[in-house]
Amino acid sequence: MTSVRQTAAxxxxxxxxxxxxxxxxxxxxxxxxxKPLVYLDNAATSQKPRAVIExxxxxxxxxxxxxxxxxxxxxxxxxxxxxxxxEKARAFLNAAATQEIVFVRGTTxxxxxxxxxxxxxxxxxxxxxxxxxxxxHSNIVPWQLVCEERxxxxxxxxxxxxxxxxxxxxxxxxSDRTRIVAVAxxxxxxxxxxxxxxxxxxxxxxxxxxxxxxAQAAPHLKIDVRELGADFYTVSGHKxxxxxxxxxxxxxxxxxxxxxxxxxxxxxxxxxxxAKTTYADLPAKFEAGTPHIAGAIGLGAAIDYLGSLDWPxxxxxxxxxxxxxxxxxxxxxxxxxxxxxxxxxxVVSFVVGGVHAHDVGTIVDQEGVAIRTGHHxxxxxxxxxxxxxxxxxxxxxYNTRADVDALVSALxxxxxxxx
Amino acid sequence: xxxxxxLYQQLIIEHNRSPxxxxxxxxxxRAAEGSNPLCGDQIRLEVELDGDRITDIGFQGxxxxxxxxxxxxxxxxxxxxxxxxxxxxxxxxxxxxTSPPGAAVDTARLGKLxxxxxxxxxxxxxxxxxxxxxxxxAALQAAAEPVTTE
Numbered sequence: 001m002t003s004v005r006q007t008a009a010x011x012x013x014x015x016x017x018x019x020x021x022x023x024x025x026x027x028x029x030x031x032x033x034x035k036p037l038v039y040l041d042n043a044a045t046s047q048k049p050r051a052v053i054e055x056x057x058x059x060x061x062x063x064x065x066x067x068x069x070x071x072x073x074x075x076x077x078x079x080x081x082x083x084x085x086x087e088k089a090r091a092f093l094n095a096a097a098t099q100e101i102v103f104v105r106g107t108t109x110x111x112x113x114x115x116x117x118x119x120x121x122x123x124x125x126x127x128x129x130x131x132x133x134x135x136x137h138s139n140i141v142p143w144q145l146v147c148e149e150r151x152x153x154x155x156x157x158x159x160x161x162x163x164x165x166x167x168x169x170x171x172x173x174x175s176d177r178t179r180i181v182a183v184a185x186x187x188x189x190x191x192x193x194x195x196x197x198x199x200x201x202x203x204x205x206x207x208x209x210x211x212x213x214x215a216q217a218a219p220h221l222k223i224d225v226r227e228l229g230a231d232f233y234t235v236s237g238h239k240x241x242x243x244x245x246x247x248x249x250x251x252x253x254x255x256x257x258x259x260x261x262x263x264x265x266x267x268x269x270x271x272x273x274x275a276k277t278t279y280a281d282l283p284a285k286f287e288a289g290t291p292h293i294a295g296a297i298g299l300g301a302a303i304d305y306l307g308s309l310d311w312p313x314x315x316x317x318x319x320x321x322x323x324x325x326x327x328x329x330x331x332x333x334x335x336x337x338x339x340x341x342x343x344x345x346x347v348v349s350f351v352v353g354g355v356h357a358h359d360v361g362t363i364v365d366q367e368g369v370a371i372r373t374g375h376h377x378x379x380x381x382x383x384x385x386x387x388x389x390x391x392x393x394x395x396x397x398y399n400t401r402a403d404v405d406a407l408v409s410a411l412x413x414x415x416x417x418x419x
Numbered sequence: 420x421x422x423x424x425x426l427y428q429q430l431i432i433e434h435n436r437s438p439x440x441x442x443x444x445x446x447x448x449r450a451a452e453g454s455n456p457l458c459g460d461q462i463r464l465e466v467e468l469d470g471d472r473i474t475d476i477g478f479q480g481x482x483x484x485x486x487x488x489x490x491x492x493x494x495x496x497x498x499x500x501x502x503x504x505x506x507x508x509x510x511x512x513x514x515x516x517t518s519p520p521g522a523a524v525d526t527a528r529l530g531k532l533x534x535x536x537x538x539x540x541x542x543x544x545x546x547x548x549x550x551x552x553x554x555x556x557a558a559l560q561a562a563a564e565p566v567t568t569e
Contacts, residue, residue, distance in 0.1 A: 374458065389458065389459045
């Protein structure tokens with residue numbers, strides 16, 4: 001394995017007691033088909049540390065009440081915990097104020113909210129919305145819906161064969177007709193880390209706001225929405241070790257102030273008569289109905305958990321995993337990597353020559369290895385690379401080189417079945 | 420634990436590698452397209468009918484080994500059969516694929532198609548095996564819309 005030594009960092013980095021860290025994730029001790037679970041589908045959803053699981057249980061067991069309503073102690077406490085989770089999310093994204101933090105179901109809802117409340121009132125026939133060639137369907141379809149309704153046009157920032165956006169083409173695509181740019185911070189199917197700060201700078205030079213899909217960035221990168229300059233930034237709790245069904249939309253207050261509500265209902269109003277309703281202030285204006293209180297509090301616990309990690313070490317470990325996996329997969333005859341950008345997060349997409357990704361997925365599953373196979377909700381990316389589907393291993397900080405070795409051994413079984 | 424060799428039987432592997440009747444017909448009487456969006460399996464099935472009898476059949480497409488082998492096996496099984504006979508076989512295959520793992524399989528009636536029975540232990544892969552059969556059903560019913568197993 002000389003190529004491994006050449007490509008990967010020498011030796012395993014000094015991760016702070018990886019065994020102890022893994023022990024904080026109960027599911028990592030379970031088995032699948034009688035084999036220890038090797039979980040390499042973190043880009044689909046991440047596993048949950050005990051701190052998050054226990055926080056959810058504690059909320060439901062001892063703190064459950066509706067928020068922003070009751071004058072009784074229990075409701076006041078639930079409200080305080082819910083709002084404290086908002087403050088944690090603000091700090092996590094380094095937003096200026098909690099008014100700019102809207103709880104949503106996830107990144108998909110965050111994007112739909114912006115496409116609907118920002119896009120619908122503003123887009124005119126012939127206006128252009130710019131997305132990139134590597135967007136998840138959730139950052140394509142909401143814009144197509146609003147473009148179709150308003151007669152606007154969706155334009156696409158192209159990429160090269162490595163899976164890197166072509167910034168010169170992007171700069172040329174920005175025009176007087178461009179109304180908004182919507183791009184992924186990190187590609188879910190290719191792992192590419194996009195130069196979001198540059199993308200924002202070029203757009204702002206023409207007065208165009210930018211929405212960043214941060215779903216895949218949140219579990220890997222330090223995010224600073226003010227440093228990036230993003231107008232909107234949205235993440236999913238379940239991809240960053242928190243619960244499903246909860247996410248965050250950050251929006252600059254000056255935009256959120258001017259946008260109509262996304263949904264109507266309780267909690268988002270100041271006063272309602274049959275003649276007229278006045279809306280609540282930010283962020284309540286965008287949180288109609290009883291929110292996912294437990295989810296938000298659980299997400300707060302996940303943010304606390306992330307804050308307890310030593311990030312330079314985590315980042316070095318993730319870089320090592322990516323380099324090691326890349327080198328080991330490249331060593332397997334017939335395996336081809338899809339997405340080889342210079343700047344990547346822990347995602348390795350690949351195809352096995354002559355074998356469909358779903359056959360790969362079924363066979364490695366029998367070895368306890370969980371990877372994603374399919375189009376990863378990025379059909380345009382699959383079309384671009386001329387493949388129907390890929391297999392994708394995606395890492396979190398709790399993965400190990402041994403997990404990569406298990407994947408490589410399982411892939412040998414694929415070769416055997418199809419020999 | 421499900422055994423991989425149940426799913427990837429030698430016959431399946433062999434039909435995936437060298438699919439039978441993988442061709443386009445010059446004058447198809449009926450054709451239908453099917454897709455399995457989850458996997459990205461796609462198939463186009465063309466049938467030439469002489470009265471009620473299937474005198475030629477061809478498929479084109481791409482997808483996982485199960486979907487391709489199943490389509491190949493299908494073409495061999497229904498060639499020369501009448502429409503009602505082919506529809507009856509569709510029902511039998513459907514029954515087999517949706518029966519619990521381990522349930523008896525009428526190998527005398529199903530012949531090589533019994534090789535698909537192993538898919539029952541892999542519930543997410545059943546659609547891969549049934550796609551071509553649903554597509555055949557659509558072609559014989561002359562359904563206008565592409566079928567999907569989603």
